[in-house]
Amino acid sequence: MKTKITISLLIVASLVITTGCEDFLQKDPQGELTQEAFPVTASDALLATNAVYVSIRTWAYHSGGYPILDIMSDDAHKGSNPNDQLPTVGPYETFTHTTTQDGLDRWWSALYEGIKRANVVIEKVPSINMNEQLRNRYIAEASFLRGLFYFDLVRAFGGVPKVTSTTPATKTPRSTDAEIYELIISDLEFAAQHLPEKSLYAPDDAGRATKGAAKSLLARVYLFMGDYKNVEKYALEVIASDEYDLEDDFADANGKNGEHGIESVFEIGAMEVEGAGGNQYANTQGVRGSPNRGWGFNRPSLDLRYSFEEGDPRLDATIIDLGETLDGIFIIGDGTTPDVVVVNGIVTEVECYNQKVWYPGTNTITQWGHNRRLIRYADVLLMAAEALNENDKPGDALPLLNEVRERARGGNGSILPDVTVTEKNALRNAILEERRHELALEGHRFWDLVRTGRAAIVLGPLGFQTGKHELLPIPQNEIDISQGSLQQNPNW
Numbered sequence: 001m002k003t004k005i006t007i008s009l010l011i012v013a014s015l016v017i018t019t020g021c022e023d024f025l026q027k028d029p030q031g032e033l034t035q036e037a038f039p040v041t042a043s044d045a046l047l048a049t050n051a052v053y054v055s056i057r058t059w060a061y062h063s064g065g066y067p068i069l070d071i072m073s074d075d076a077h078k079g080s081n082p083n084d085q086l087p088t089v090g091p092y093e094t095f096t097h098t099t100t101q102d103g104l105d106r107w108w109s110a111l112y113e114g115i116k117r118a119n120v121v122i123e124k125v126p127s128i129n130m131n132e133q134l135r136n137r138y139i140a141e142a143s144f145l146r147g148l149f150y151f152d153l154v155r156a157f158g159g160v161p162k163v164t165s166t167t168p169a170t171k172t173p174r175s176t177d178a179e180i181y182e183l184i185i186s187d188l189e190f191a192a193q194h195l196p197e198k199s200l201y202a203p204d205d206a207g208r209a210t211k212g213a214a215k216s217l218l219a220r221v222y223l224f225m226g227d228y229k230n231v232e233k234y235a236l237e238v239i240a241s242d243e244y245d246l247e248d249d250f251a252d253a254n255g256k257n258g259e260h261g262i263e264s265v266f267e268i269g270a271m272e273v274e275g276a277g278g279n280q281y282a283n284t285q286g287v288r289g290s291p292n293r294g295w296g297f298n299r300p301s302l303d304l305r306y307s308f309e310e311g312d313p314r315l316d317a318t319i320i321d322l323g324e325t326l327d328g329i330f331i332i333g334d335g336t337t338p339d340v341v342v343v344n345g346i347v348t349e350v351e352c353y354n355q356k357v358w359y360p361g362t363n364t365i366t367q368w369g370h371n372r373r374l375i376r377y378a379d380v381l382l383m384a385a386e387a388l389n390e391n392d393k394p395g396d397a398l399p400l401l402n403e404v405r406e407r408a409r410g411g412n413g414s415i416l417p418d419v420t421v422t423e424k425n426a427l428r429n430a431i432l433e434e435r436r437h438e439l440a441l442e443g444h445r446f447w448d449l450v451r452t453g454r455a456a457i458v459l460g461p462l463g464f465q466t467g468k469h470e471l472l473p474i475p476q477n478e479i480d481i482s483q484g485s486l487q488q489n490p491n492w
Contacts, residue, residue: 042130055114062281069443079299095463105475118146140194144209147187213266235384265375278368282357289334311415
């Protein structure tokens with residue numbers, strides 16, 4: 001049985017406090033329970049907290065994010081049938097997206113919907129007469145998720161409106177990047193202080209935010225800020241907790257056998273149902289055609305394929321090729337999608353799929369059951385290694401980097417030898433390459449290139465323009481709604 005936050009509670013909570021995102025979430029709540037009357041009891045507090053988690057299970061959350069993650073990098077193409085969603089998804093691959101591009105407003109709204117729900121908990125639960133420890137845990141869970149939502153926003157759009165109240169001003173201007181990061185860090189520090197460790201949760205609570213998840217996200221936030229001292233601090237605290245380890249088999253790190261396992265720091269649970277409880281993030285990338293399991297977007301690139309070291313088992317565990325058999329299922333693919341794409345006599349694409357969203361089964365519904373990993377322990381190890389190197393501690397960085405490589409080679413001593421280089425720039429390059437292969441197609445590559453200043457060199461041939469494409473444009477409809485209080489990002 002897939003143990004997750006109880007689906008019925010999630011659905012109920014969603015109905016209770018769902019609000020729109022129009023005019024910065026100013027739309028009135030629907031139904032009998034009003035914002036003023038909910039939550040008021042301990043059971044209400046649970047429902048309100050669960051409702052925040054609903055936000056990361058929605059189509060809007062996943063569909064807004066997936067084209068922006070890997071398709072805007074050298075690791076993936078649009079994928080699917082050549083003409084499928086070409087005007088809406090295709091521009092992300094060529095950096096020709098606009099201020100009205102499909103997905104931008106949907107993702108923005110989904111993130112602010114999550115923030116709205118988190119604000120309900122953070123603002124109202126403190127006054128509820130209930131067990132203090134449980135009360136603080138609920139607030140900490142909401143704080144963790146609000147920090148996650150704002151981190152997505154600030155990375156993607158820069159300084160955004162800071163909404164921390166259930167009754168924000170009608171027109172909320174953009175805050176600075178620094179102000180948003182200050183809020184994120186405050187939220188995550190509170191979460192790290194009050195959340196339990198993963199091992200202290202009951203099985204039925206698998207999937208809730210934990211102390212390790214809060215500290216790992218803090219490390220990721222500081223990594224993007226370039227604050228390597230704090231990256232080292234929080235990543236090493238997660239490592240020292242002994243709550244996590246690498247799965248023996250790399251494929252299990254994102255696969256069914258590793259759900260809520262030893263490597264999972266934070267993941268979005270899913271069930272084999274369309275709609276509430278299912279994971280359409282996986283559905284959008286599932287094998288297209290035979291077996292008919294998904295739409296086939298986010299196709300792994302040849303550049304990614306050829307970047308793996310010779311013999312690296314992670315290549316086969318990352319990419320599904322036509323003619324491959326997985327869990328007894330023969331992969332044929334989509335007869336309307338070219339097996340190869342040839343431009344000027346050169347093969348530029350091959351039909352293949354993201355294996356990290358694979359879930360055993362032969363139909364579309366089974367694909368919905370994949371649990372999406374947002375943070376896993378391998379990432380924590382690599383963040384720690386990167387920070388230690390930047391902090392002039394290469395001797396401490398190497399064992400962590402090589403721990404990841406050791407798991408990857410699976411006992412085969414003839415491949416993936418330990419990295420021994422200690423010169424800072426060379427070790428930095430080795431760690432970033434390891435991140436590319438270990439975390440491929442998990443939504444890290446674009447952000448890694450941007451934060452390290454390498455986006456122009458790597459993505460320039462794909463259309464990336466310095467001073468513009470580091471950020472996404474603010475959705476034009478949000479600017480229109482704001483009546484001038486929101487200003488567009490530079491060069492858009």
